[in-house]
Amino acid sequence: MKNKIFGIGRKGSDTTISIYWFAILAIVSGAVIYMVGIVYGQPYDVRDAEAEIMASNIADCMLQNLYVRQEVLSNNFQEKFLHECRLDFSTEEILEWPGGQLYAEVNIYDFETSAKISGFSGGNQNLKQDCALKGEKLSACATKNVYGIDELQKRYKIEITSIVRKTEKNAQ
Amino acid sequence: MMDKRVMSKKGNLLTGEVIFLVLNIVFISILIIFVLSRTNSSAFLEEQYAKEIALMIDSSKPGMILHLNMEDAISKAESNSIAAADIVKITGNVVTIKLKEKGQYSYSFFNNVSAEKSNYLDTSNNKEWVFAITEKNEK
Numbered sequence: 603m604k605n606k607i608f609g610i611g612r613k614g615s616d617t618t619i620s621i622y623w624f625a626i627l628a629i630v631s632g633a634v635i636y637m638v639g640i641v642y643g644q645p646y647d648v649r650d651a652e653a654e655i656m657a658s659n660i661a662d663c664m665l666q667n668l669y670v671r672q673e674v675l676s677n678n679f680q681e682k683f684l685h686e687c688r689l690d691f692s693t694e695e696i697l698e699w700p701g702g703q704l705y706a707e708v709n710i711y712d713f714e715t716s717a718k719i720s721g722f723s724g725g726n727q728n729l730k731q732d733c734a735l736k737g738e739k740l741s742a743c744a745t746k747n748v749y750g751i752d753e754l755q756k757r758y759k760i761e762i763t764s765i766v767r768k769t770e771k772n773a774q
Numbered sequence: 775m776m777d778k779r780v781m782s783k784k785g786n787l788l789t790g791e792v793i794f795l796v797l798n799i800v801f802i803s804i805l806i807i808f809v810l811s812r813t814n815s816s817a818f819l820e821e822q823y824a825k826e827i828a829l830m831i832d833s834s835k836p837g838m839i840l841h842l843n844m845e846d847a848i849s850k851a852e853s854n855s856i857a858a859a860d861i862v863k864i865t866g867n868v869v870t871i872k873l874k875e876k877g878q879y880s881y882s883f884f885n886n887v888s889a890e891k892s893n894y895l896d897t898s899n900n901k902e903w904v905f906a907i908t909e910k911n912e913k
Contacts, residue, residue, distance in 0.1 A: 627801055627802075631801065631804075631805045634805060635805070635808060638813070639812075642813060642815075645821065646821055648825045648828075648829055655833050656832070656884060658833075659832070659885065685886075689884055689885070689886055690867050690885070690886035691884060692882070693867075693868075693882040694868045694881065
């Protein structure tokens with residue numbers, strides 16, 4: 603008995619069309635399954651957006667109508683930093699997360715002389731080393747520079763660095 | 775004798791073409807079902823909404839009221855026998871989305887605001903979730 607479906611025993615163009623048609627179908631489906639698997643198999647990586655939002659929130663906290671907040675320039679702002687800037691660095695507990703997953707650092711410089719006036723930070727500072735390296739499984743870093751003046755029209759440069767790790771939930 | 779041979783030839787040709795067509799349809803249907811099941815799965819929607827809500831809350835300020843269209847998540851939860859009102863849960867600074875019986879997805883936000891008791895399903899249209907962002911009451 604000749605198999606006409608797969609073209610076995612057929613002659614000429616009919617045979618070629620059947621076999622090639624199934625081969626093309628198999629290749630196309632394989633490619634679609636592979637691509638869907640790649641796109642939807644990976645977690646949704648939101649760390650860059652998170653780090654950017656954190657840096658923007660801190661910038662809003664440092665300035666008030668382009669004026670640098672007076673307490674930010676004082677030495678004891680370190681203790682109040684997270685609370686004043688409305689930051690909560692606690693995260694959901696998962697087994698692979700022994701340390702903190704977030705870090706934020708602010709350095710304030712004199713705009714004219716570039717001398718450091720004040721600096722404060724919060725969170726897990728071990729994450730800072732990830733910013734010098736590149737890789738999907740490392741923390742996401744965002745740096746933002748903002749400029750402001752005080753009541754005496756003195757100009758300041760405020761350098762904000764925010765880091766988000768949360769690797770296990772955003773990269774595989 | 776001659777008629778019988780022609781009939782048999784025609785019959786075989788039709789059966790072959792029909793099976794070929796059916797196989798193609800089955801093949802393509804399986805592919806479409808696979809893609810749809812991956813793109814519309816409960817686990818994927820849970821992760822997507824938990825992270826989306828966390829980012830929304832991160833960028834919000836106290837006093838804001840946020841509306842999020844969650845139509846697809848709500849219909850998915852209802853098909854999995856989960857009440858629409860139980861889909862979103864905010865505990866402290868962790869958003870948890872539950873769309874299926876077994877399992878859920880949690881993601882934390884860093885903005886120290888409260889949305890714990892002020893998030894609810896908009897019952898007027900049953901497809902939007904409302905988040906009223908308030909100042910956190912420190913103890």
